[in-house]
Amino acid sequence: DIQMTQSPSSLSASVGDRVTITCRASQDIRNDLGWYQQKPGKAPKRLIYGAASLQSGVPSRFSGSGSGTEFTLTISSLQPEDFATYFCLQFNNYPFTFGPGTKVDVK
């Protein structure tokens, strides 16, 4: 199975901060990666697909980059509604596997 690691596991930030989250795959997954946001009690929402493509309707302050084994999600200017947990998912190979998540909370 492809192992996904994610860092940091949590971070504290302020509105307006630039936030960067990293995901690493245990083997090459090309660009078969998505980034998701989950708020308490809600289903996850996809932000980025194909490692770098912005999901329709998602604000442009979210961006993704990377390919192969290292990927990054960046929030250029954190907004109040962005405090949530973020995780990555690889769909290059079965079983699909998830990063453990990064919780972004208020500094």
Next chain:
Amino acid sequence: QVQLVQSGAEVKKPGSSVKVSCKASGGTFSSYAISWVRQAPGQGFEWMGRIIVNLGLASYAQKFQGRVTINADKSTTTAYMELSSLRSEDTAIYYCASGHMDVWGEGTTVSVSS
């Protein structure tokens, strides 16, 4: 845009089975793939399996092999996940998701307790 609506919460006894449904609308169901994942309380996500609806071909995570069955009914545009031999560790929120996990259902809470 596809939408997925799941069946309601379930409370089950250890050793029993649960069947969760996921009704799709807003797209061409036969062209979908539907995955099932779960999230135990305070834990991360586990992918359980996926069905390619047009082919009726299901693939399962090794962890759940033999205990999970995923199928789909094209006539009702509904996918199903059945998990048998339930134990307390199966208490979780179960989600369906389409394609490469682009759209998710709202989740179904399954509680297993004696």
